[in-house]
Amino acid sequence: NGTSVKEFILLGFPxxxxxxxxxxxxxxxxxxxxxxxxxxxxxxxxxxxxLHTPMYxxxxxxxxxxxxxxxxxxxxxxxxxxxxxxxxxxxxCIFQLFFLLxxxxxxxxxxxVMAYDRxxxxxxxxxxxxxxxxxxxxxxxxxxxxGGFLAISLLAFLTSxxxxxxxxxINHFLCDIDSCLALSCSxxxxxxxxxxxxxxxxxxxxxxxxxxxxMCIISSILRxxxxxxxxxxxxxCSAHLSVVTIWYGSTxxxxxxxxxxxxxxxxxxxxxxxxxxxxxxxxxxxTLRNKEVKLAL
Numbered sequence: 001n002g003t004s005v006k007e008f009i010l011l012g013f014p015x016x017x018x019x020x021x022x023x024x025x026x027x028x029x030x031x032x033x034x035x036x037x038x039x040x041x042x043x044x045x046x047x048x049x050x051l052h053t054p055m056y057x058x059x060x061x062x063x064x065x066x067x068x069x070x071x072x073x074x075x076x077x078x079x080x081x082x083x084x085x086x087x088x089x090x091x092x093c094i095f096q097l098f099f100l101l102x103x104x105x106x107x108x109x110x111x112x113v114m115a116y117d118r119x120x121x122x123x124x125x126x127x128x129x130x131x132x133x134x135x136x137x138x139x140x141x142x143x144x145x146x147g148g149f150l151a152i153s154l155l156a157f158l159t160s161x162x163x164x165x166x167x168x169x170i171n172h173f174l175c176d177i178d179s180c181l182a183l184s185c186s187x188x189x190x191x192x193x194x195x196x197x198x199x200x201x202x203x204x205x206x207x208x209x210x211x212x213x214x215m216c217i218i219s220s221i222l223r224x225x226x227x228x229x230x231x232x233x234x235x236x237c238s239a240h241l242s243v244v245t246i247w248y249g250s251t252x253x254x255x256x257x258x259x260x261x262x263x264x265x266x267x268x269x270x271x272x273x274x275x276x277x278x279x280x281x282x283x284x285x286x287t288l289r290n291k292e293v294k295l296a297l
Contacts (some may be wrong), residue, residue, distance in 0.1 A: 007089045008183075012080035012173045013268075020081045027081070029279050031074040037283035038063035038279035041293075048296035055121070058114045059286060066279035069103045070095065073275040074095060077173035090164070093175040098156035100275070104251065105202045106148025111244050112206035113140045115213040122219045133284040151202050158191045161256065172268050174275070179267075193273045207248050214241065242285050246278055 041063045045051045076096070079085025088096070100131050117137075159177065163186035170179045177195050177258055181188045224230045251274065287293045 004167045005090065005183075007087050007168065008079045008175070009039035009169045010076075010086050010088055010173055010175075011169055011171045012077065012086070017147070020083075023279065024078050026080050027074055027078055027276060030276055031070060031078075034070050034276075034280040034283075035067055037280065041283050041287065044293065044296055051296055053291065054117055054134070055114070055131045057137050058110060058117060058141060061144070062107070062110050062114070063283060065103055065107055066282055069100065070275060070279040072099050072103065073174050073271075077276075080173050088175065089169055090202075093170075093180075094156060097175045097177065097180070098152055099158060101155065101177070102149040102152045104148075104274075105151045105198075105208060106145050107247065108202050108251070109147050110141070111247060112209040112213075113144055115210040115244065116140075119213040119216050122217050126254045148202075151198055155191070155194050155198050158194050162186050162191065169192045172271070174271070176267065176271060203248070203251055208236040210244055210248075243278075243282055246281065247274075 013020060025206055042060050045056045046062050062138075076088070120131050124131060147225065155177075159180055162180060162184040164183055165185040167183065170183065172179045177191070181191060221230050287297075
């Protein structure tokens with residue numbers, strides 16, 4: 001790749017030792033709860049035959065993804081804040097960038113698939129089992145995973161071709177696109193354009209599918225005569241709607257922009273929310289108000 005910089009130094013969260021240790025404790029606690037929470041959902045769905053439905057199959061895929069998504073960022077972040085693993089080689093940096101962005105893209109596709117699943121369940125309840133068959137649900141989940149990783153392949157390749165002459169300090173606890181663009185001494189326009197186009201394809205397209213699905217869902221719910229029926233129908237998609245709002249809000253801020261974001265500190269805060277907090281919230285959002293999961297538990 002012609003780069004003179006062979007490794008980068010991750011800055012993490014600068015501050016006193018006590019400040020960084022407190023961050024480490026919080027990150028470690030959240031990471032542990034995230035892995036336990038999402039693994040518990042997978043085990044619960046696997047053990048409970050009444051949860052063997054497309055909705056919970058997609059939820060298992062989402063939980064499996066969240067475990068790896070937070071694993072790709074948090075352990076390294078802890079090492080950076082403790083000062084034991086602040087360096088990262090160029091190849092590992094590109095791999096982490098590819099891994100996290102691919103999982104993020106997969107999550108966008110999965111959330112849109114889950115919205116489509118809820119659309120079929122609410123708008124076509126009598127035909128739902130035939131419309132959303134087990135074969136179709138597997139194909140949709142597999143397509144989400146393949147689409148997510150394929151969408152980022154070109155972006156990761158273009159980033160790996162950038163030239164880095166120095167400095168080599170990344171103002172982040174992980175490797176992301178904006179940090180690499182800020183350090184590159186070569187023309188970054190192709191990568192910025194590819195990032196924008198991929199963001200439009202992945203984030204905006206999946207968001208449109210989700211919005212259209214929910215417009216149809218809301219329209220169908222409003223036509224239900226009884227208040228109890230409307231409440232029951234809305235409860236089946238309220239958890240997913242909460243996750244969608246949190247995820248797309250932060251993701252669009254990070255990636256759907258024509259040029260690199262100037263404030264890397266702000267990116268770092270939003271990335272912390274995306275990679276650390278959101279994977280923890282998902283299992284609780286989906287289970288706290290879900291009677292089927294409570295009963296199975």
